[in-house]
Amino acid sequence: MPTRIARARTRPRKTPSQPRSERTVEAIVEAAARILETRGLAGFNTNAVADKAGVSVGSLYQYFPNKDALIATLSARERTLLGTEIAAAARQAQGLALATALRQLARVAIHRQLARPDLARVLDFEEQRLVLDETDRTLTRDIASHMTAVLRTHRAEIHVGDLEAAAFDLIAMTRALIDSAVARGKVDPAALERRVTQAALGYLTGRASFGP
Amino acid sequence: MPTRIARARTRPRKTPSQPRSERTVEAIVEAAARILETRGLAGFNTNAVADKAGVSVGSLYQYFPNKDALIATLSARERTLLGTEIAAAARQAQGLALATALRQLARVAIHRQLARPDLARVLDFEEQRLVLDETDRTLTRDIASHMTAVLRTHRAEIHVGDLEAAAFDLIAMTRALIDSAVARGKVDPAALERRVTQAALGYLTGRASFGP
DNA sequence: AGGCAATGTGAGCAGTTATTCGCATCATGA
DNA sequence: TCATGATGCGAATAACTGCTCACATTGCCT
Secondary structure, X not given: OOOOOOOOOOXXXXXXXXXXXXXXXXXXXXXXXXXXXXXOOOOOOHHHHHHHHOOOHHHHHHHOOOHHHHHHHHHHHHHHHHHHHHHHHHHHOOOOOHHHHHHHHHHHHHHHHHHOHHHHHHHHHHHOOOOOOHHHHHHHHHHHHHHHHHHHHOHHHOOOOOHHHHHHHHHHHHHHHHHXXXXXXXXXXXXXXXXXXXXXXXXXXXXXXXXX | OOOOOOOOOOOOOOOOOOHHHHHHHHHHHHHHHHHHHHHOOOOOOHHHHXXXXXXXXXXXXXXXXXXXXXXXXXXXXXXXXXXXXXXXXXXHOOOOOHXXXXXXXXXXXXXXXXXXXXXXXXXXXXXXXXXXXXXXXXXXXXXXXXXXXXXXXXXXXXXXXOHHHHHHHHHHHHXXXXXXXXXXXXXXXXXXXXXXXXXXXXXXXXXXXXXX
């Protein structure tokens, strides 16, 4: 396993144009997700992914410049899904009370992450290591923006200075609570939703009026 | 890299008895920590650890049955440190208001995790994969127990049914908020302490009195 | 001193893995 | 139909890595 810090190539060699190759790419990406879920990071290698996808390694490298690109693609895919759902939830949350709005956002995040919790966990860990390209960073910023916008609507109730920082903190907290629940096998979405919402509400509206 | 699911050997071959070998073991453990911090999981290999420790691979394998044992040792080491500090903080928190008690606990957790944030992050991720032995599980349970004990003192104020589950959730939340802060370079411990305490308080005392 | 157990060494084995490349097959437009 | 580019293949290569083992060195004890 040659340690690669810098990726030799950044762009895929080819972009699929025929339906045939689009199916191939999709199979590879999905296989990558499954390998990460079942074998974890240690068992994640390009030969295994190609095998599970039912294609040859050569085909894999036709569309992905290197192993990390697979993870980056998965990351972007999951992020896009979450982003779309968060955007919709943020739109619906217009005019609702803060607690209710937070609950909507929590519901979406929980729904997304419980869909593939193991994958979410690995990607969350790896995202920090990868040099995300512009697209990925935009996706992340978009999610935070939608949350920040919701928070801004309730500015008066919120006793935290930096709303964007608060959005990132909320995302991290929510992820952690879901992970914690999954790790202990307590995955009742409704109960989880209540806990997450409550923690978020506490974080945002607390007055921190207590001494050391 | 032979993929090992089950560890071939569970016990180290030797337990150090002379001061010389104790120094060797310590050097190996510390080198392992540094490699994880600087090169991450991908760059973590036994040859690199032995190199950085200034010993030969053979010596490493004299005291650690396999690579995972290094991570398990690190995990136990960090957990012990946290456990000791949390125990002390829990003792001091006797009789204090819930908010103040939480703040004490938050301070300890933050102090610990900010000492070596990158290491903490990797260990947190890997702990889930490792089959922890009895010692490790006891350490984890101890930390949760101390927190649960503190929470029990304030039972009336807390609107969460399972206090032990709450303790695990608080630990996860705290870790996540610290990670989030580190990732964005915002590591003012005092501000962090306020945010963590507030989120914890919200999680514990919230009445969840809002509809869907 | 000298013997024995503890400790330390590092080349090398056996295996794994990322990536390439020369070639085969397929699909489409002329 | 057939030429041509797109797509697919997988053996082979060049590394890298977990771990062992036969041997050397050290230090304690009598």
